[in-house]
Amino acid sequence: MSDRVDIDALLGRMTLQEKIGQLSVLADSIRPFAFDVNPDSFQWGPQRTRELIQAGEVGALFNGVGAAEGRELQRIAVEESRLGIPLLLGADVIHGMRTVFPIPLGEAASFEPELARRTARAAAVEATREGLHWTFAPVVDVARDQRWGRVAETTGEDTYLASQFAAARVRGFQGEDLTANDSLLATLKHFAAYGAVSAGLDYNTVDLSPQTLHDVHLPPFKAAIDAGALTVMSSFNDINGVPATANRDLLTGILREQWGFEGFVVSDYTSDFELIAHGYAADEKHAAQLSLNAGLDMSMQSGVFMDHLATLVAEGAVSLQTLDAAVRRILDVKARMGMFDNPYRSLVVPPEGPAPYLAEHDALARDAARRSVVMLKNASDVLPLRKSGQRIALIGPFARDRENLAGCWNIFGDSTREIDLETGLRAALDDPDSLTVVEGCEIEDAIEGGIEAAVAAARDAEAVLLAVGEPTRFTGEAQSRTQIVLPAAQQALVEAVIATGTPVIVLLRNGRALALSLALQAADAILVTWFLGSQTGHALADLVFGDHSPSGRLPISFPHESGQQPYYYNHPSSGRPYQPGGFEAFRTRWRETANTALYPFGHGLTYTRFEYGEVELSAPQLEWDETLAVRARIANVGTRGGEEVVQLYVHDRVASRVRPLRELKGFEKIALAPGESRIVEFRLSRHDLQFRGVDNRPIAEPGLFDLWLAPSATTGDPVSFELRPAASGAG
Structure with a gap:
């Protein structure tokens, strides 16, 4: 069943409830899933979910893994339901599955879209082996305010760079053949302008001109659709007063009528239900009506389509033609994926033992991590360090840390394969005992005697590697910050270690641009290391000891102060532009700092000139x-x-x-x-x-x-x- 005629014939045989079922994706309560990021996921439960599948009244499940269990769920769908329509099984595979690659923002620093294609392809191979068909990635939002926690999931502040990476990641996830067992359907998110939330506050309102929407925020979506993307996720935010999930101008006018998009639109997690809190819908029934009529095809987890569409159709508030069009789009995507011809694709139970690609993917993760690091500063060529004959102190709360290697939206990563910083550095040294490790402080709290121990280690060393930054929990969804700085305990550690006079190399772990203190700026060298994933320790050792030269460039501007946000390099000129070194009075500047970046977009150094x-x-x-x-x-x-x-x-x-x-x-x-x-x-x-x-x-x-x-x-x-x-x- 792989053409439109067959789909139309299938539509003609479907009951209203079976059609409505195709328009819902529910959290997978049968296979293991990510409760932390789906807090309301248990509302249906395993037994009720099985009953819905058997009745042909659910179209997709998400955030469960396991090929064997997934195959059984698909068997129920295709062999026990009346029409045998296969399920679509999706998950948040954002920057790797079992092998974790750098966060998308870090990978964007490589300025290598082909690298992003390769890591997305590897993630697809791993995810489909685990019984998945569909990923809720890539994030293609343009992020110009570093207070927003989800900057970590984006490609940064530039539209052109975001467009190149968006297209590459779609090609990587989906591969050359959508029907292949290792093809992972990509989802573009968040449509649209989620990166423009006011004050960098997650879920907040977006108020921007139509010109900025089209010039800045929409091109990455168009580039990814041109690359073959067939699903789009509506964003949580409103745009100029109209929530994206019920925004007909976006979902129908731009996406389908202007761009000719042929796939389907899925809501973000309960974003259709949230129209009520927006004050845009009176109740759940009204929310379902507004969303479907605007062009939303699939409701994620809220249940408002399941509960209210039948009544809305009966009352004429939603036409059967509109509902059928949404169902047709979903069935068409399933057909393009070959799921009617081969419903058990990506559900082949793998043989016991390690996956055959582990070594290859570890090598790719290491290379991707190396290429993502940005060297901001290297005074007096303090880097690279020697592997022998040099006493090195590794200081900071991330020295031995294993909890903050992968970064946000790492749901399924294999933590047993993660290489922390100390492990990677010792493995590279000729004499592992030449490395002294002292935490100095915890991520947010002081340790009794910690700074004293760090200072002693620094004074005894010939070089210090200072591992400081943000923890994972400071980045990602719902993690907006008013001050994009190091926690106070780490700042005190930085000041004390810098004051020893020993050469200091800062290894900055972060998911956004940070405002760097004067003490941190005084370090001899600064490497922006993001959250680099599974091969963090080995990759940083490769760079620190000069086996490879840093090659990343900033995809975001580092400000002088937190209060400069939103700051981005390609801002328009004012009538009184600030010119460094020129007349400063009555110019576009702050009292405390210039209208410039501390380190601008595109900046990055290497070990040569x-x-x-x-x-x-x-x-x-x-x-x-x-x-x-x-x-x-x-x-x-x-x-x-x-x-x-x-x-x-x-x-x-x-x-x-x-x-x-x-x-x-x-x-x-x-x-x-x-x-x-x-x-x-x-x-x-x-x-x-x-x-x-x-x-x-x-x-x-x-x-x-x-x-x-x-x-x-x-x-x-x-x-x-x-x-x-x-x-x-x-x-």
């Missing part, structure tokens, strides 16, 4: 229907091999709407040996220069533009070109 040659353009003008070649020679002028991320930015000098200071339009990561150079080339078209005009229509306006090829969003010298108008009579 790169020089950029003169930027060359193929022509001084970009003709309306042609492309402009932009190139420069990049040279490694240091003594070690390394990787550089060459970034292309543009700025529209004069436009009908105020434009950002710079906008990323391309990037390429290149590896160069010492003394080696390479020409890097990009091509620009007028489509790269488009934005939403005052009428919210996409336009490109002729005129002068500035352009940079640079290693970050605030470096490099601009060159200019002119976009020429269309020839007379041209479209």
